[in-house]
Amino acid sequence: MYSLILQNIERHVQLTDDEQVYFTSLLQLKKVKRRQLLIPAGEPCRFEYFVIKGCLKQYYLDNNGQEHILMFAPEDWWVGDMYSFVYNKPALTTVEAIEDTEVLALDRKRFDDLVLTVPKFERFFRILLQRAFVANQRRIIESMSLSGAERYENFIAQYPSLEQRLPQRLVAYYLGITPESLSRIKAASAKKRR
């Protein structure tokens, strides 16, 4: 049950057995069925989650009721509403299961204790956040400099297995285009390939 998360962490820092035991003792297992919300927008969220099975989507619902997907979280990903976690405010985004999913939850208070008592974890999360920062910057760059078709190409290159697993509609919401547009993009590129 804890092997995936320990592996995930040990990609960046080495833990002693004691540290492993201490860390895993802080985690709570949580199961969410398809279409259930792990984090509902509008409510404070005191947890960060690590996915061990299934897949989630994190999205923002705008004033017109449109869904904009910030990230997908399959196995081996961390997800949460960082805004709510950091500032203790109601979550801006919703995190919802798109498959039956299991996550390990780390609450804010335990997180704070953990990083203060074991600097290795402070280090781990710093590194994780650096990488997330880079990924987000790339996404901003792409949204400004590439067409929908080009962003789609990059998406399938970057997440080939996700592309299989997700309804196409959700990929469109992630790319910032409508499902209709994505359908036309695929039709056009299939035509070209012939």
Next chain:
Amino acid sequence: MYSLILQNIERHVQLTDDEQVYFTSLLQLKKVKRRQLLIPAGEPCRFEYFVIKGCLKQYYLDNNGQEHILMFAPEDWWVGDMYSFVYNKPALTTVEAIEDTEVLALDRKRFDDLVLTVPKFERFFRILLQRAFVANQRRIIESMSLSGAERYENFIAQYPSLEQRLPQRLVAYYLGITPESLSRIKAASAKKRR
């Protein structure tokens, strides 16, 4: 010379006198004149910078030669090409002075030593990155859910003083629209206000 950066850090962690001395001893002052590049895209960048005077822009030049601004860095901001810093690859972005500017530079090697020997700094950068992560997510959300006019409104609400200080063209590049569009947006909202 170091008061601004020490204040910046002490917003999140308290330093002892020794730590202050040690930390500031790692920094190098660098001056960049208006239009000079602090970081040229394509070259590895081993530094993160803290601005003590002036203002910089970080941008990505796309294949059509168009400039897309990721961030402005006036006094009291950190800036760098995180991708290059973390992965030791050529920088994707350019950082250029839009006013005569002075920065304090922290190189990768010293940064690594610093965060390993003084966990407080690991902590500080973790917190800084959390906040940057939140800011970037908001920007992604806004780019997907708001019109150019709405993003402009938010920009002037969030950075009223920057708006004064910057050529309008650069604000457009930041918002992901053309200078012509921004000009029309301003004309339309001036008309409405009458």
Next chain:
DNA sequence: CTTTTCCCTTAACATATATCAACTTTTTTT
């Protein structure tokens, strides 16, 4: 000071993508 460069505005026109709607196919539920 004066010249040159850069910046902003406005207009006419072009284009990518959204919207609305009808229909088909696939998936889920009963």
Next chain:
DNA sequence: AAAAAAAGTTGATATATGTTAAGGGAAAAG
């Protein structure tokens, strides 16, 4: 297996924003 719901496709049309171009004004450079 049938019925219902959800997802995908395609066409006609709308719209926000981009592109190109010209002129005027501000700022920087000599």
